[in-house]
Amino acid sequence: MEKAYRKGSDEDERPWAVTIRFGGEVEGRELNRDFRHKDYATNVLSFVAEEDMPESDEWYVGDIFVCTPVLVREAAEQDKPLAHHLQHLVVHGLLHLVGYDHELSEKEAEVMENLEREILAEMGLPDPYADNEEDPR
Template sequence: MDLDIDVEDWPSGTDWTALCERAAGAAISVEPALGHDRLTASILFTSNEEVHTLNREWRGRDKPTNVLSFPMLERESFLGLEDDGPPEMLGDIALALEVCAKEAGDKSIALADHAAHLLIHGLLHLTGHDHVDSDAQAEAMEKLEIEALALMGIADPYGDRNFEE
């Protein structure tokens, strides 16, 4: 997967591009479909204001949120991609600095760790995973997130879980 990363006024001191690449690598480990060479995704690190606008215009929700994912391919479309051909845009992800920073502070975790979680969450959404229709669906997605974050050395953001194998 190729990433197009744009960082707008997020704090210095963290290499946000490198964080995206690490998060994508971890996400690919738990969701191998993300690893197709022809797939691309854009990631925007931006402000609450920008995410608020995107959320209002595209989702009809008049508020900022921590992360937005905009899938551009159905799961069946990218699972069947041939090896040869032009790049295929999987989708876009946008993270809102102020919401993310507040949530990280509330959880007493590093902003970079919270952003990594939200990046993985967003990438899983782009591959068709969701958490809104059922508890089982949410648990399955959370399990993948926890596994990916563990590969990055980041603690379970949901607390201790005992998923049955």
Template sequence: MAEPHRFHLHLTVQRASRSSLQPSEGQIRQWLRHALRRSAMITVRLVDRPEGRSLNQTFRHKDYPTNVLTFPYPDENPRASTRLHGDLVLCAPVIKAEARLQHKPLLNHYAHLLIHGMLHLQGYDHENETEATLMETLEIDLLTQLSIPNPYLDCPAHG
């Protein structure tokens, strides 16, 4: 696997949530770069429940706010481009509630969901058991390298 820090990350962070205790831009950058396997242009938007619910309804046809939504943007010429382009939308109040419910440090949960979203942007998925095992194993490995415990231990099913 390539060294993640050799890739360029152009990051924009948008804060549209009033929720307290959000990660800093530096933390977001660190976590995304750690999961990065090619250069990328990423926007991370932190939202509250109404926007999270609206986006989840519009794009996934699910009428509730979810923790993270991933929006990859296809390149005009994917064969010529090595840059990844996409948005990650995180619903701060949902993440805060999940962390509390799962007895996890809030910033560890943010790190996990940002890495999870970054892997989705790079083509990983969890639609079947094989893909889910591969993606979860990679997430656990990346988080362990950051001294963050396995997020799937004693954790309710995700999806």
């Protein structure tokens, strides 16, 4: 995660924190519907921390929600190790927290996907987009 944060963020070197939470399909669907107006459970959601957080030496970046049933189903469908898919989704979520948004344009999607590939390669993981058209959107 440190690699994803440092590559994706232009923040200073101060310590940072993020919460990663796992939940079920009902909660994932509710969160996706309430915050993105999409009525289905998605694999990962990111919530940027409020700007009016108390002053701290540590920068609280935000929250990442992983929908466990979707994570497990996608890993099986894509014939990927569960741990690899989870790491990809966490990197993807963290990049959202530091400002990347693949839904803005095809160019932004390409930038974000290339950054994901680079970070995951540095972690010793394969290209998550190789041999499939699925992505964590």
